[in-house]
Each structure stands twice: as C-alpha cells, then as structure tokens.
Amino acid sequence: MSTVTGIERRVVDTDRGKVRGIAEGEAFSFRGIPYAASPVRELRFAPARPHPGWTDVRDAAQAGPSVPQAASRLERVQGRRVPDWNEDGSLTVNVFTPRSALQDGVVRPVLVWWHGGGFTSGSGGWDWYDGARLAALGDIVVVTANYRVGPLGYLYLPEIGAANLGCQDQAAVLRWVRDNIASFGGDPRAVTVGGQSAGAYSSLMLALDPATNASITQVLLESGPFGLAPQDQHQATANAAAFLRLLDIPDSTDYGKALRALPAGQLVDAYGRLAAQLAAPGNTAPPMYPVLGAPGMPRTRQQALTEGYLEGMPLLIGTTRDETTAFFAFDPRIQNLTPDTAVQVLTAQLGPQAAKDVYERHAARLPQATPAQIFIAVQTEGLFRDGSLEIADHHAAEGNTTYVYQFDYGSADDPYALGATHCAELPFLFNTFDAYPDSPILAGADACDAQRALGREFATAVAEFVATGSCSGWPPYASAAATRIRHFG
Numbered sequence: 001m002s003t004v005t006g007i008e009r010r011v012v013d014t015d016r017g018k019v020r021g022i023a024e025g026e027a028f029s030f031r032g033i034p035y036a037a038s039p040v041r042e043l044r045f046a047p048a049r050p051h052p053g054w055t056d057v058r059d060a061a062q063a064g065p066s067v068p069q070a071a072s073r074l075e076r077v078q079g080r081r082v083p084d085w086n087e088d089g090s091l092t093v094n095v096f097t098p099r100s101a102l103q104d105g106v107v108r109p110v111l112v113w114w115h116g117g118g119f120t121s122g123s124g125g126w127d128w129y130d131g132a133r134l135a136a137l138g139d140i141v142v143v144t145a146n147y148r149v150g151p152l153g154y155l156y157l158p159e160i161g162a163a164n165l166g167c168q169d170q171a172a173v174l175r176w177v178r179d180n181i182a183s184f185g186g187d188p189r190a191v192t193v194g195g196q197s198a199g200a201y202s203s204l205m206l207a208l209d210p211a212t213n214a215s216i217t218q219v220l221l222e223s224g225p226f227g228l229a230p231q232d233q234h235q236a237t238a239n240a241a242a243f244l245r246l247l248d249i250p251d252s253t254d255y256g257k258a259l260r261a262l263p264a265g266q267l268v269d270a271y272g273r274l275a276a277q278l279a280a281p282g283n284t285a286p287p288m289y290p291v292l293g294a295p296g297m298p299r300t301r302q303q304a305l306t307e308g309y310l311e312g313m314p315l316l317i318g319t320t321r322d323e324t325t326a327f328f329a330f331d332p333r334i335q336n337l338t339p340d341t342a343v344q345v346l347t348a349q350l351g352p353q354a355a356k357d358v359y360e361r362h363a364a365r366l367p368q369a370t371p372a373q374i375f376i377a378v379q380t381e382g383l384f385r386d387g388s389l390e391i392a393d394h395h396a397a398e399g400n401t402t403y404v405y406q407f408d409y410g411s412a413d414d415p416y417a418l419g420a421t422h423c424a425e426l427p428f429l430f431n432t433f434d435a436y437p438d439s440p441i442l443a444g445a446d447a448c449d450a451q452r453a454l455g456r457e458f459a460t461a462v463a464e465f466v467a468t469g470s471c472s473g474w475p476p477y478a479s480a481a482a483t484r485i486r487h488f489g
Helices: 132-138 150-154 165-184 198-208 233-246 255-261 264-278 301-306 339-350 352-365 371-397 426-430 449-468
Strands: 002-004 007-014 017-024 027-034 092-098 108-114 141-145 186-196 218-222 315-320 402-407 485-488
Touching: 007 027, 007 165, 027 132, 092 132, 092 165, 108 165, 108 198, 108 449, 132 141, 132 426, 132 449, 141 165, 150 165, 150 264, 165 186, 165 198, 186 198, 186 449, 198 218, 198 301, 218 449, 233 264, 301 371, 315 371, 339 352, 339 371, 352 371, 371 402, 402 449, 426 449, 449 485
Parallel strands: 108 141, 108 186, 186 218, 218 315, 315 402, 402 485
Antiparallel strands: 002 007, 007 017, 017 027, 027 092, 092 141
C-alpha cells in the first residue's frame, strides 16, 4: 500500500501483470483492467483473445474507453454522455472491493454486473455504474465490464468469425474473474451474474449456457426484455446483408478484410442508418442482438429452463412499474395514437385478434388512460413483466429460491409522465445520484434524502442476496403469488 499526493493506493497481482487501484471511501477501486487483447485490426470480429500483459505496474485509477457506439436512444431519460469510445483498449473490467477484503484474507461473494443499452450502447466504466459504494455497503466485490455492442458485437457473419461476439466477450470476463478475483478479495466459487435490461438478458444467457453455467452460483435480473425473442439466423443474416450494402461492400468482396479496413466510426454510422431503416412504431428491437444457435445462445430460454440449467441457483428478478415509458414518452407516433391505430400497431406484433383482445383488456383495467398510455402498459407487460414472471414462476415451481421485486419510485416532478421508468432503479442501486444531473428520473423537490433512503433499502436487499442467496424479511416468491412481490418506492 502507498500514498501519493494524499490518495491511498493499493497494488494487486493479476495473471497479466500488476495493477494499482485507489481508495474511495470504504472501498478500493481498480478500473480499466484489460481482460482481453484490443479487438483491433485482425482481432476485429474475432472472439476475445488473451491480453499480452504488461511489465510495469499498471495504473487502474481511471476506467478504460467505451467500445465503439453511437449515443443511447435513452439519453433523454438517463442524461447525455460525452462520447468516450475507442476500439483500442476497450475490453476492460472494473473491480470494486471493500477495504477490509484486501486486509483480512477472507474472500467475499462477487457480483459481475452487466450494463444495459439494447446491445447497442453502454459501458461498464461509466460513473452510472460505479460499484464502490455498493461494494462497501454489502461487503461484496463488484465487477463491471465492457463488451462489444452494435455491429462490432452482434453482426452475424460467421464466415468471418462474427457471431455473438458480445456474448463471447462476457464469457471471457467470467474466465478472468475465475482466474483473478481472489487477488481482489473475491470468491471465484460465489459469483452472482447480474445486470439491467440487455445486461439482464445477457446474465440469463450466461447462466443457461453450458459453456458458462458452471462458473455461476446466483442470478440477478433487472428489467430484462424477456419478451424479445432471440434473433433467428435468417433475420440476422438479412440484417448483416443490409449493413454491408450501406457500407457499399460488394457481394464478391472478402467481407472480413473489407470490414476490418474501415474506421470503427464508419461502422457505427452505418449501423445507425440501418436502425433508422428498420424502425417501426412500437418496435424496440435493435438491428443486431444475440442470435439463437450461435455461441452464447445454443438454445432458447424456454428449452434451457426446461432442461434444468438454472436449477439450484437462487434468483432475484424484477422490473420497474412503467418500463416502456422510456421508449415511447418522447415518440409522437405513439403519443398521438387513437384506439384504432394503437390496435394496428399491436397487430404487427401480435396478430389482429390478439392485438384487439390485449388492448381491450388493458383499456378496461385503465378506464382513464389515453390510447398511448394503454399501449405503453401493454408493451411494459409484454416486453418486460410477463417474461420476468414466467421465469420466476418456473424457477419457484421447481423448488428454487426465488425473489421478485417491482420498483415503483417515480420523480415528483414528472413532465413527461415517465413514472417508474426503465433504468429508474440504477442510481438507487449504485448510489450514483450525482452521475445523473440531467435525468428527469431524479427531478423534483423530494430529491436527496428520500431518494437516498430508498436507495439504501434497495441496494441493501440486492447486496444481501449477492452475499447470502436470500433476502431477510422478504418471503421467497411462490408461483403467481402477487403478495410475495416486494415493492420499492
């Protein structure tokens, strides 16, 4: 341990070299540690390869760059971010560990947490997901990480090695944790995988994949879009072909050579144009996301659950009350819906009779709601809540420890009627309220004290689950038992 200009530092060994972290409150933070070689030049569109390592002590005070990406479509909800991506050096992990974990020799349970962003944006190094306070609160080790997103992570061109590369990055992170986390005071035999949105989707895939299942002991799923079916290979191939056309890459070309020669920004721009081409009212699916039958997703969620791959793993799963306001509150195509046009939009997703039935059922339940509000309620249940409860019902019915929550807190000052929207629980989990200065989810006169008290309650419950596999004072979920869903806020 050393102190430089008043900052306490700690050096830790990894399998690739030593890293120097810094003390922040009651935790040590080690940021920007490479878990794989930079995915550049010949390694672009290749599975993660081992990092060559370093000889000097590597400074780990700052997070590494994000992977290449465009701005998030949820910026108006979470707040804007200054672009910080760089393909070189982007595959990194961040480790947050209690001070005492580096002193007493007792290993702590580990939370490996994946960011969301629709498989298109996000970074484990952003201050939104700083794990230092959560690690100190729960006496656990928190790991966040980058994984490739957008075309660099989910372009489906298996002939050049591109197939669910983002999933393969996540598997590489779990291998890094297995080999290195003990040096940071973590227990590689007590690993919870968790995340929010696309990160929850990823966590469940990792737990259900035979290639990664054995390294996981518990699962935390926040606002997973489990109503989104995995992309089938036919659609993924069609979207890849459309992407190549947008880049003016001819059919007869060596695709790998051509794609590796282009600037990463050009690939990101073309992906944005593809998203615009495929956009339709009410459709939240990105152009590229995990493909069924490719590495990381060998079978459907339903098949894997039936075959018992989640058996024996404690599960904590939940949603926010008003998930899809984040996607539709600012979309005039949705806000201007009439009953007839709302049913038409739903018909494209569900078929005519199912669309009519589900709209009428929600309209009867919400007699004062506008067509837009009814549509949003339908989408919240269909994309997020129904799938989460289906997973919980199956897991609990098989006798597994299962906890279900709903996050209900909405800002007092809510001009966009977001309510408890998608991402609303994140600042509460990580106690990173100051990282959301422009976000409407934290606006209003009741900020600070009430929010921080709710944050302590929510984060304590999550940390206790990571540490023990249970939540005290909160009865485990039983199939279809609404009274056993814990409400926060």
